[in-house]
Amino acid sequence: MRFFPTDYRVAAAWPWLAGGLLIFLLLGFNRCNQVLPPIPQGETVTLTLSTWGGAQELATLRHQLVRFEEEHLRIRVHVSHIPESYLTKLHLLAVSNLLPDVMLMNSWQVPPFASHGLLEPIKLPTKEARTFFPTALKSLQVNGQLMAIPRDVSTLVVLVNTDVLRRFGVPYPSRHWTLEEMGRLNQKILQAQPKTPLSEKVYPLSFYREPPLYWLPWVWGNSGQLWDNHGCFNLHTPKATKALADYMRLTAQGHAPLRKDSARTTMTQLFLQQRLAFLVTGRWTVPLLREQARFNWGVWPLPAGQAGSTTGVDATGYVIAKVSQHQREARELVDFLTSERVLYAQATSGLLVAARSSVAKKTLANEPAFYRVVRKSIATGQPTPSHAQWPEVEAALAQALEPYWDTEATPEQLSTALQPLAQRFCHNTHGGFSS
Amino acid sequence: MTPPQKPSSLCSNTLWSNTLGWWLVAPVLLGLILFTWLPTVASLGLSFTHWDMLGAPQWVGLHQYQTLLMDPLFAKVMTQTLWFVVLVTVFELILGLGLALWLHQQATRSAKWIQWLSFTPVVAPLVSVALVWGWIYDPATGLLNQLLQWVGALNWLNGGQPMVWLYDERTALGALVALHVWKHVGYTVILFLAGLQAIPDSVLEAAKLDGASGLKALSKITLPLLWPTVVFVVTVTLINTCQTFDSVYLLTRGGPNNATTLWVFWLVKLAFEQFNIGAAAALGVLLFVLLAGLGLSQKHFQNSN
Numbered sequence: 001m002r003f004f005p006t007d008y009r010v011a012a013a014w015p016w017l018a019g020g021l022l023i024f025l026l027l028g029f030n031r032c033n034q035v036l037p038p039i040p041q042g043e044t045v046t047l048t049l050s051t052w053g054g055a056q057e058l059a060t061l062r063h064q065l066v067r068f069e070e071e072h073l074r075i076r077v078h079v080s081h082i083p084e085s086y087l088t089k090l091h092l093l094a095v096s097n098l099l100p101d102v103m104l105m106n107s108w109q110v111p112p113f114a115s116h117g118l119l120e121p122i123k124l125p126t127k128e129a130r131t132f133f134p135t136a137l138k139s140l141q142v143n144g145q146l147m148a149i150p151r152d153v154s155t156l157v158v159l160v161n162t163d164v165l166r167r168f169g170v171p172y173p174s175r176h177w178t179l180e181e182m183g184r185l186n187q188k189i190l191q192a193q194p195k196t197p198l199s200e201k202v203y204p205l206s207f208y209r210e211p212p213l214y215w216l217p218w219v220w221g222n223s224g225q226l227w228d229n230h231g232c233f234n235l236h237t238p239k240a241t242k243a244l245a246d247y248m249r250l251t252a253q254g255h256a257p258l259r260k261d262s263a264r265t266t267m268t269q270l271f272l273q274q275r276l277a278f279l280v281t282g283r284w285t286v287p288l289l290r291e292q293a294r295f296n297w298g299v300w301p302l303p304a305g306q307a308g309s310t311t312g313v314d315a316t317g318y319v320i321a322k323v324s325q326h327q328r329e330a331r332e333l334v335d336f337l338t339s340e341r342v343l344y345a346q347a348t349s350g351l352l353v354a355a356r357s358s359v360a361k362k363t364l365a366n367e368p369a370f371y372r373v374v375r376k377s378i379a380t381g382q383p384t385p386s387h388a389q390w391p392e393v394e395a396a397l398a399q400a401l402e403p404y405w406d407t408e409a410t411p412e413q414l415s416t417a418l419q420p421l422a423q424r425f426c427h428n429t430h431g432g433f434s435s
Numbered sequence: 436m437t438p439p440q441k442p443s444s445l446c447s448n449t450l451w452s453n454t455l456g457w458w459l460v461a462p463v464l465l466g467l468i469l470f471t472w473l474p475t476v477a478s479l480g481l482s483f484t485h486w487d488m489l490g491a492p493q494w495v496g497l498h499q500y501q502t503l504l505m506d507p508l509f510a511k512v513m514t515q516t517l518w519f520v521v522l523v524t525v526f527e528l529i530l531g532l533g534l535a536l537w538l539h540q541q542a543t544r545s546a547k548w549i550q551w552l553s554f555t556p557v558v559a560p561l562v563s564v565a566l567v568w569g570w571i572y573d574p575a576t577g578l579l580n581q582l583l584q585w586v587g588a589l590n591w592l593n594g595g596q597p598m599v600w601l602y603d604e605r606t607a608l609g610a611l612v613a614l615h616v617w618k619h620v621g622y623t624v625i626l627f628l629a630g631l632q633a634i635p636d637s638v639l640e641a642a643k644l645d646g647a648s649g650l651k652a653l654s655k656i657t658l659p660l661l662w663p664t665v666v667f668v669v670t671v672t673l674i675n676t677c678q679t680f681d682s683v684y685l686l687t688r689g690g691p692n693n694a695t696t697l698w699v700f701w702l703v704k705l706a707f708e709q710f711n712i713g714a715a716a717a718l719g720v721l722l723f724v725l726l727a728g729l730g731l732s733q734k735h736f737q738n739s740n
Binding site: 113260 | 487488489490508569573574575596597599601602603690691692693704707708709710711
């Protein structure tokens with residue numbers, strides 16, 4: 001009995017194998033380009049909604065979706081929860097032509113997808129648009145077209161450990177403080193603990209090297225810009241590099257922890273350990289602090305530079321995929337998810353500030369100080385800059401600046417290091433800047 | 436007289452019986468084609484394009500290779516990967532061989548325990564290993580700094596200040612090398628023990644009778660006979676170490692200042708953080724060529740012996 005041919009007749013077997021493989025591949029590729037016919041009226045439609053977020057946020061969302069399905073009997077919503085590597089997974093879904101019908105995206109995630117025509121532009125009635133923070137809408141526009149309806153806005157504020165300031169006899173910052181004033185307060189905090197061992201030292205200020213969102217306010221506050229009016233990379237210019245060098249010097253001068261000193265400890269952890277006086281952060285930290293902070297703390301706006309206090313305003317919103325076969329239903333879902341009542345329910349969790357100004361005011365009613373700071377930051381802030389090639393821009397920035405962190409780099413050194421980016425991200429771009 | 440046996444129905448069809456072997460290996464072959472060979476060919480094709488996974492790939496010829504080779508990070512990553520691979524291989528070879536030789540001579544129960552203990556890290560999941568080592572290297576509460584302080588070595592090393600093993604450019608790569616050697620040396624020990632057990636006792640006894648013992652027997656008999664195992668261990672270690680990703684991702688994310696950015700980590704970063712698939716594919720092709728070269732040289736070494 002010859003189960004295994006001793007001569008391995010390739011000629012006999014190969015056509016079968018090749019034929020099988022070809023059919024398999026054709027079926028697979030055919031799936032990629034499959035265009036499904038529109039669902040006839042009256043049949044149930046299932047929408048896929050992708051989102052990130054923690055358990056609490058997800059529970060609120062699911063609860064709202066149950067209400068949506070009750071109100072829209074034809075529509076079912078399948079939630080695709082992607083808590084990690086959200087953007088990577090969306091890219092992989094895009095490659096497979098399987099983008100969810102509705103996706104939660106923030107202002108720097110939108111342009112790469114929009115510039116490839118993967119998102120459906122959204123028209124919002126003027127009356128409706130007026131209920132949103134204008135900066136939120138602006139930060140979700142690409143080439144003047146709105147690509148998402150905003151859900152929430154985030155902006156940076158400074159959380160101040162007032163107990164630490166009292167302990168060191170340092171006065172509270174003024175409500176309109178400047179970078180100079182912050183520098184003076186930092187110095188006082190350092191002078192109050194001259195012989196404290198490193199492991200117990202209280203650092204004046206938190207420090208972040210990535211993402212740029214954290215240090216761009218320093219650049220904007222000193223009249224620098226990441227992009228010029230023609231959409232060319234502009235961070236290598238004197239004003240921007242001077243501001244960046246000033247920011248970088250904060251660690252070398254001891255105003256903020258060096259990377260090797262903070263090691264694996266995050267800035268929020270340092271703040272909770274009372275080893276940080278000023279924490280630059282966003283709304284998302286507040287619930288954690290309420291739960292864990294055993295000290296008094298307050299909220300201040302980012303200190304102003306020569307050009308005023310200018311923080312970035314980052315918006316998150318719901319986009320509709322162009323490949324969605326259920327555009328109308330998807331829009332109904334987006335309208336529902338960004339409606340006042342749903343935003344109110346989500347914003348009461350305390351994790352986010354609703355993109356509708358009326359809702360933000362209502363949900364932050366118990367925190368007038370926080371609301372004042374956020375409202376002012378949103379009013380004076382500018383939309384987070386993005387770009388069709390944002391992931392590449394961000395990586396190139398990180399690579400160019402990496403050798404200079406924790407050093408006293410000069411503006412000229414930074415300008416030289418950033419020069420190649422100016423050549424790379426200008427005429428070479430595909431367009432699609434945030435307006 | 437026995438009646439002639441009727442051929443089994445399975446073999447009655449000549450085509451079926453002739454191709455049955457192929458049908459049996461077809462699932463594996465299909466998997467290989469779909470998940471190894473096709474992606475390899477696709478990578479080669481993609482390395483000549485610019486593709487961000489959202490639009491259609493754009494043909495750019497050799498541009499990705501040119502950009503990579505001119506990128507200062509490429510030289511840095513190459514050098515670091517080379518250092519990492521050489522150090523891990525050398526330490527694993529020396530420690531693995533030393534431990535295997537010692538264990539081979541011992542017949543005690545404690546030796547068995549040591550053999551078992553040396554293999555334990557191999558089966559431990561790297562994620563948990565990295566977490567434990569992250570704590571060992573922690574500057575403030577880490578075991579290593581506590582030990583060094585206890586023996587008074589911290590004064591000599593860093594003027595009494597805690598060492599920041601994973602966040603200092605001078606020590607971060609070394610810290611990863613130590614983790615890798617600890618994690619994989621048990622596997623090397625097992626390979627060497629198998630090689631040692633394959634050496635006939637009669638050869639060693641004959642050498643003993645001729646007056647060769649100790650170091651002489653080791654250098655003239657044991658090591659030459661163990662040479663194929665050494666070549667195999669070196670090649671496997673080189674190839675595996677070249678592909679290191681997880682420990683870098685879990686412990687240092689390539690930092691500080693890219694001091695621990697190794698080849699595959701950079702590749703993954705290019706592909707799935709920067710969405711520069713063309714550059715990542717070009718890097719992958721270069722690594723493939725390097726590893727294929729290593730594989731071929733191992734074959735050459737083994738054939739020559």
